[in-house]
Amino acid sequence: MIQKGKAWKFGANIDTDLIAPIQALKREKPEEGYVHCLQDVDPDFAKNCRTGDIFVAEENLGIGSSREWAPHYLRLCGIRLLLAKSYARIFYRNCFNLALPALVCAETHRISAGDELEVDPLKGEVRNLTKGESYTCDTVPEHLMRIVADGGLLEHLKKKFKKAS
């Protein structure tokens, strides 16, 4: 489950209204709205983000509205893993439910935009290939990584009910 990708770097207090603006999420399909993801912070983010990239922020990532479009849009942009010093709790759970590991890393200030990172979420290790540094993350509760391994909570539930029937 090692994730290798380019870092997108944001600051503190990135809220879910910024990640998923209301004008976008009234669209019927998330696929129609994600291009507006973070438009008021970095208008080029949605366009230039590539599959496998890593979202790096400082404190309080995902504060505000419970809207699941926030991690959903990040996933549609291509983000496959998040690193932040702290998360708002609904957003944190939403990420794992959409198979996006959200790791708590106290050293994200050492990561710059564009750094190549290699992250092992199970071991909680981040290697910054650009800077030749490594950082540690808090370990993730085991049951959350099982949800990620199944491809998200929906797939996890499908599997559970299939087993039961």
Add this chain to the structure above:
Amino acid sequence: MGQTISEKILARASGKERVKPGDIVTCKVDMAMMHDSSGPRVAGRRLDEIGVPVWDMDRLVVITDHYVGYDTDESRAIQELCDDWCKSHGVKHYIRQEGICHIVLPQHGHVKPGTFCVGADSHSTTAGAFGAFMVGIGATEMTGVLATGEIWVRVPENVRMEVTGALKPGVAAKDVILKICGDHGIMGFGYQVVEFSGDGVAAMSAQDRMTLTNMAAEIGAKTGIIAPDAKTAALLAEWGVPGVNPDDWQSDPDAGYVKRLTVDGDALAPQVAAPHSPENADDVTAYRNVKLGQAYLGACTGAKLEDLRMAAEVVKGRKVASGTRFLVAPSSVRMREQAAKEGTLKILEDAGAQILQSGCGGCIGLGAARLDDGMTGISSTNRNFVGRAGPAGTKLYLASPYTVAASAIAGEIADPRDML
């Protein structure tokens, strides 16, 4: 050691004798609420994808409040989808366009002290004002609840927040919670339960206390909670839940809190939170003379019947400043009707307020109360993040219904104590 009201609720819901902070437990859900944005169109469809029924129709409440009050193809499509899903699945408690979910939910008798509840909206914490433990969750998480009736929870630590003394005229619960947000920050109580208590809370009406727990979401808390008392029981009885005994759900005197904090109610001045975060709170005097294009009373936070009464007290016999629009979207239809019946609404209208349909509206940047580009506004809502209530170039200040009303009259941020 004793237990807090939250720990008692989580222990009961998880079938354990007791729980302690840090435990990961699976709780049975007593009541689940979802709305037209997160509900049928996301959580409902995902449930259908799994192919299982709702675990218990008696325990599900669906409320429409987000895409109401203005008419576009998109909002119509969302309402139709919501109607169809609720009908085809036989949803028993479907409440259409009656107002904002966090107000309508208790007002229609769905919130009971001692229950463990979830809502697919971050301000689900509001129900804590009635001694329920209710948390906000995302849409897929709600799918899990709909399918299984259960959810995992990491038992949070408890913080006791005592409001001492008595609030002065023109000061309300909104000022208390903005002050807490200003002092401790938007994530000041990350993953903790904030239990509000003290003489200042006891003196508040049961309705005003909802503003404290509502904005537990703006201090990073997992939820907010207030032990029920006779006022809670009386309001719940009025709203369809008779026979509540407050003694059943209280924290033990020797319960464990990680922190005990106080807010000096006697000394508290009206608070205003500057753009673009509720944590930018300061005394109203710090922001005097900021010119306003709009003053808005609305949302689950700031347009309950008692909020409308606060505003009416200020604007009675006065006129809204020219160049400022004063918009009022009562939190629920029943509250609007009560306000109309008792004359509160007329006082607001006579002052120049325009009454809008009940719904989330302006708080989430939808409908007539969406700020125009470049506009500065003040509102009784809960968040003023960049781009939430209008385009990114707008500026929004947060305040109590008293302060919003006073500012509408002055056309700039004003101290309501000068008008009472």
